[in-house]
Amino acid sequence: MLNELQKDMLTELVNVYVGQAANMLSEIVDKHIVLSIPEVELISISDVDPGDRRYKLFFSEGHLFRSSLQFGYDFQGKAFLMFPAEQAKVLANMCLGELTETIDPEECRLLDTDLDVLKEVSNILLNAIIGEFGNFLEMKLEYVLPDIELLHVTHSDPQILLQNDVYVLVLHTSFLLADTNVKGIILIALSMNSISSLLEKMNALLEEHHG
Amino acid sequence: MKVLIVEDSIFVQKMLSKLIADHFPESEIQTANNGEDGYQQYLEFKPDFITTDLLMPNLSGQEMLRMIRENDREVRIIILSADIQKVTREEVESLGISGFLNKPLTVEKANTLIQMIQVAHHAE
Numbered sequence: 001m002l003n004e005l006q007k008d009m010l011t012e013l014v015n016v017y018v019g020q021a022a023n024m025l026s027e028i029v030d031k032h033i034v035l036s037i038p039e040v041e042l043i044s045i046s047d048v049d050p051g052d053r054r055y056k057l058f059f060s061e062g063h064l065f066r067s068s069l070q071f072g073y074d075f076q077g078k079a080f081l082m083f084p085a086e087q088a089k090v091l092a093n094m095c096l097g098e099l100t101e102t103i104d105p106e107e108c109r110l111l112d113t114d115l116d117v118l119k120e121v122s123n124i125l126l127n128a129i130i131g132e133f134g135n136f137l138e139m140k141l142e143y144v145l146p147d148i149e150l151l152h153v154t155h156s157d158p159q160i161l162l163q164n165d166v167y168v169l170v171l172h173t174s175f176l177l178a179d180t181n182v183k184g185i186i187l188i189a190l191s192m193n194s195i196s197s198l199l200e201k202m203n204a205l206l207e208e209h210h211g
Numbered sequence: 212m213k214v215l216i217v218e219d220s221i222f223v224q225k226m227l228s229k230l231i232a233d234h235f236p237e238s239e240i241q242t243a244n245n246g247e248d249g250y251q252q253y254l255e256f257k258p259d260f261i262t263t264d265l266l267m268p269n270l271s272g273q274e275m276l277r278m279i280r281e282n283d284r285e286v287r288i289i290i291l292s293a294d295i296q297k298v299t300r301e302e303v304e305s306l307g308i309s310g311f312l313n314k315p316l317t318v319e320k321a322n323t324l325i326q327m328i329q330v331a332h333h334a335e
Binding site: 096117120128140 | 220222267317
């Protein structure tokens with residue numbers, strides 16, 4: 001669906017935007033963030049293979065913290081930030097200044113204060129990425145209030161990624177907080193119209209620079 | 212000095228309250244969880260300064276700002292938001308604000324916020 005130049009450009013954009021978001025998270029928790037190289041694909045959710053190693057985090061059984069930010073109108077979609085629940089607890093503790101980097105899995109219950117912090121952190125990170133797409137496209141994005149959920153994941157459940165199969169999964173990246181086991185994944189799902197807008201803008205820039 | 216903090220995150224509310232109380236011990240601080248509550252408190256509390264988030268339930272910070280500016284060009288308003296879009300910033304700036312800071316509130320940005328309040332306070 002993407003040619004090599006488009007894929008290269010989109011990867012570069014995502015790299016920069018996720019890098020900025022990671023920098024913000026690094027400032028919040030005062031830890032270095034190790035980013036993976038973002039992988040960019042345009043695929044239908046129905047094509048997601050639960051056996052794919054990149055989704056390992058989600059297709060093993062357990063509880064998952066998922067935050068989402070929906071945006072529209074001209075550029076429409078939903079961005080997700082996900083962590084295993086016990087790692088979300090570590091992240092919340094770090095944000096609250098508690099240096100608890102390893103915790104007893106039996107005591108990983110997320111309290112209201114934890115959820116409040118995680119919602120705020122997710123909102124900052126997802127805004128940093130999605131907002132830059134808006135800036136790039138020169139479009140005003142309207143946000144719906146961010147949502148958080150604690151989900152119980154069962155093995156091989158592709159719908160845990162996206163609940164609505166009209167979405168097309170586009171970008172995914174992961175990050176690791178140094179000296180911890182906190183690993184999260186960011187996914188951005190875009191509608192077909194939004195993908196077209198993005199491709200149009202990218203093609204215009206590629207035309208300008210490469211002829 | 213009266214300060215109203217409008218913010219839906221309790222975590223950020225507490226952080227801002229402490230920051231402002233530490234630098235302006237004489238200040239009177241109130242908090243609101245959304246724009247609707249914020250507007251109500253603005254009417255009753257009559258603050259000198261408002262710090263507000265933008266994306267909040269019931270009534271957004273932007274809508275609250277618009278309602279306040281219909282009758283009041285004096286109260287100083289500082290935006291603290293995760294929204295990094297240039298268009299958003301331009302829109303709220305056109306409504307009349309004393310400053311705009313992007314979250315997260317780092318030590319550097321906290322110092323900037325305090326300076327913004329100091330400058331605006333001395334300009335009164």
